[in-house]
Amino acid sequence: MSQATFDLQKSCTPRKVHFLAFGCAACIAFAIYAPILYPMMLVWQHDANYSHGFLIVPLAIHFAWEKKKKLQRAPLGHSWWGVAFLLAATLALSVGRLGVELMSMRSAFVLTLIGLVLLLLGKEVFRIFVFPLFFLFLMIPLPQSIVNIVAFPLQLIAAQMAVSVMQTFGIPTLLEGNIIHLANTQLFVAEACSGLRSLMALITLGVVFAYFFRKNIFERGILVASTIPIAVLVNAFRVGLTGILTYRIDPKFAEGAIHEWQGLFTFGIAFAFLLGEARALEKIAAKYRAWKATKESAA
Numbered sequence: 050m051s052q053a054t055f056d057l058q059k060s061c062t063p064r065k066v067h068f069l070a071f072g073c074a075a076c077i078a079f080a081i082y083a084p085i086l087y088p089m090m091l092v093w094q095h096d097a098n099y100s101h102g103f104l105i106v107p108l109a110i111h112f113a114w115e116k117k118k119k120l121q122r123a124p125l126g127h128s129w130w131g132v133a134f135l136l137a138a139t140l141a142l143s144v145g146r147l148g149v150e151l152m153s154m155r156s157a158f159v160l161t162l163i164g165l166v167l168l169l170l171g172k173e174v175f176r177i178f179v180f181p182l183f184f185l186f187l188m189i190p191l192p193q194s195i196v197n198i199v200a201f202p203l204q205l206i207a208a209q210m211a212v213s214v215m216q217t218f219g220i221p222t223l224l225e226g227n228i229i230h231l232a233n234t235q236l237f238v239a240e241a242c243s244g245l246r247s248l249m250a251l252i253t254l255g256v257v258f259a260y261f262f263r264k265n266i267f268e269r270g271i272l273v274a275s276t277i278p279i280a281v282l283v284n285a286f287r288v289g290l291t292g293i294l295t296y297r298i299d300p301k302f303a304e305g306a307i308h309e310w311q312g313l314f315t316f317g318i319a320f321a322f323l324l325g326e327a328r329a330l331e332k333i334a335a336k337y338r339a340w341k342a343t344k345e346s347a348a
Contacts, residue, residue, distance in 0.1 A: 067125045071169040078165065082158040089155055092190050098246045101253050105188035108257060112181040123173040131168025134160050155189045180260065187253050200245050201227075207285045208238040214289030220296050229288075231296050238288060248280040251319055258323060268330050272323065279322050287315040 079086075093102035138160035145153030163182050167175050175182075191199075204227040212224045223230040227238040255276035259269035 064125055067170055071165060074165050074169060075162065078158065078161050082161070085151075085154045086158060089151075089188070089190065093188075096190065098196075098249055099190045101250045102188045102190070105185060105253070109181040109184050112184065112260070113178055116177045116181075119177050120174065123177055124171065125174065126171030127169065128167040128172045128175070130172070131164040131166070134164030134167060138164060150192065152189055152192045156186065159183075159185045159189070184256065187256065196245065203245060203248075203281065203284070204238045206281060207288045210282070210285030211236075211238070211288035211292055214286065215292045215296070218293055220293060222292070229292060231292065234295060236288070236292055236295065247284055247316055247319065248277065250316070251276045251280045251323070254320065255323060258327065262327060263330070265334065268327075268334065271330060272327060275326055276319075276323065279319050279326075283315050283319040283322070286318070290315070 138157040141153045142157035229236040259272040
């Protein structure tokens, strides 16, 4: 055996072999799915509802990088559950191609990564990276069929709640479906005003916020789940505010850059609600721990 061959074998420890195999398999997966992933990035670029997609991959990499110390201590191995995920990915890819359904094909990529982690690195590594891996699903845009089902009810809810807000301020309004009639103009609550954009962004923000600032799984679940009603309420407030400004000041408040700035302002309000909720949960948890400690000491 030559000295070069001996040095190569010496440098290729079992851990390096595992990671080398995973790296090669992941590169092959990227090459296979590139024709599917590139159009998804174009959706992020051109559809404001999914512009947060550009943040998902960097955040997932950051979450994984935070686990590097745990990864160094974790035992490596193989789990045949990875084969199950790879088969599920193959099925999703096949169904997506046959039905021209993009969400299935894009989800297949994430399922493939999960399968490769399990198969080539083992269960312990999968447990370490479970959050970053499943976080990647948030980058996948919803099919238009689902958007149509979700957006229109959100439009109606936003219109109804906005009318209630305007009537509270003494503004005469007439609601006809998703059209709000005012004395000087009318507001059309379009799909862009349904709140779907802020809902998707706020869910992503809620997941990231809960991951960084809450360790209790129950508190994390409450924070993420609450993003849905918060987004709906804040969007209704935005539509109502637009109606008030349109009626009291100028119809131009319902269009253009001013309307976009209102969206940023109301999203800031939604984030403030999220922070307030997190603070309230922290106080409740602290009181519960104090009560539990008092009860145990008394026993």
